[in-house]
Amino acid sequence: MSKGLFKISPGFEDVMPAEYKELVTNGPYGRDLGISDLGTFKELIEEHPLCAGCAEALALRLILASLPNPEDTVIVGSTGCSSLLFPQVAVQNIHSLFGNQNAVATGLKRALRLRFPDKVKDVAVIAGDGATVDIGLDMVMQSWFRRELITTIMLDNEVYANTGGQESGMSPQGAVLNMAPLGKKFPKVNLPEIAREAGCAYVATISPALPRRLGKVVRRAILVAREIGPSYVQIFCPCPTNFKWPSAQVLQKIRDRQKEGIFKVREYVSPEAEAYLARLEVVKQHDEEQ
Numbered sequence: 001m002s003k004g005l006f007k008i009s010p011g012f013e014d015v016m017p018a019e020y021k022e023l024v025t026n027g028p029y030g031r032d033l034g035i036s037d038l039g040t041f042k043e044l045i046e047e048h049p050l051c052a053g054c055a056e057a058l059a060l061r062l063i064l065a066s067l068p069n070p071e072d073t074v075i076v077g078s079t080g081c082s083s084l085l086f087p088q089v090a091v092q093n094i095h096s097l098f099g100n101q102n103a104v105a106t107g108l109k110r111a112l113r114l115r116f117p118d119k120v121k122d123v124a125v126i127a128g129d130g131a132t133v134d135i136g137l138d139m140v141m142q143s144w145f146r147r148e149l150i151t152t153i154m155l156d157n158e159v160y161a162n163t164g165g166q167e168s169g170m171s172p173q174g175a176v177l178n179m180a181p182l183g184k185k186f187p188k189v190n191l192p193e194i195a196r197e198a199g200c201a202y203v204a205t206i207s208p209a210l211p212r213r214l215g216k217v218v219r220r221a222i223l224v225a226r227e228i229g230p231s232y233v234q235i236f237c238p239c240p241t242n243f244k245w246p247s248a249q250v251l252q253k254i255r256d257r258q259k260e261g262i263f264k265v266r267e268y269v270s271p272e273a274e275a276y277l278a279r280l281e282v283v284k285q286h287d288e289e290q
């Protein structure tokens with residue numbers, strides 16, 4: 001993909017919002033920027049429609065700032081709060097129907113490999129827990145069984161948030177939500193373990209309260225999916241609106257839950273993926289020394 005795609009069409013310069021112009025001018029395309037450069041470029045238009053303090057919005061900002069090659073990345077989204085954000089981001093994105101995001105991503109990745117055999121084209125699914133675990137689990141797992149070269153990122157906000165607060169497969173046991181007044185009866189689905197068993201070469205759980213580590217995890221997941229096999233990242237970003245937390249306390253709540261052991265940071269790397277990532281590190285170090 002050409003970086004020219006992100007230029008404003010001639011004749012529209014006057015009517016485009018100032019924020020968008022800034023994003024086109026100073027965005028991260030082709031500049032090899034990362035989490036530590038956040039604040040020096042715009043990866044997301046600020047006046048997005050997600051609630052104040054939404055941990056998903058923060059997670060998405062961090063993901064976008066961590067993509068190894070944003071101008072050659074396509075994000076496939078699905079229905080949910082996160083889908084409201086995609087029109088505001090600075091990378092190519094596709095909105096799929098609720099739950100079929102991994103099937104769409106699979107077809108897209110295969111088409112890109114045929115159309116651009118000599119170029120790297122990354123395809124990453126970013127979807128909520130409803131789309132990934134509940135409605136889309138069949139297609140998610142089929143893509144892993146077939147070893148499709150895509151990254152699946154789940155924004156785990158632990159609830160069907162934008163439809164009023166039904167429990168999801170990822171809501172914690174006992175959670176009382178607007179539309180689950182008696183409390184959820186069974187524990188969170190252990191999707192990281194399922195992903196590993198289903199054939200993912202790289203699996204990690206992380207939260208936006210650990211931004212640098214999140215950046216590293218996303219980068220590793222995308223790189224592994226280029227060459228080795230499917231990868232899965234689960235980002236713990238509970239919804240302050242449905243859990244009725246003050247928006248300023250979300251990161252503290254995430255840290256508290258990590259301390260209590262309710263949320264754990266984990267990483268699984270297959271031996272083949274480990275060797276591949278080590279090779280990339282050697283090449284990177286060599287390039288930096290030249």
Ligand code: SF4
Nearest residue numbers: 050051054081161239
């Ligand atoms: S409802 Fe929750 S997950 Fe959805 S935008 Fe608001 S805070 Fe974020």
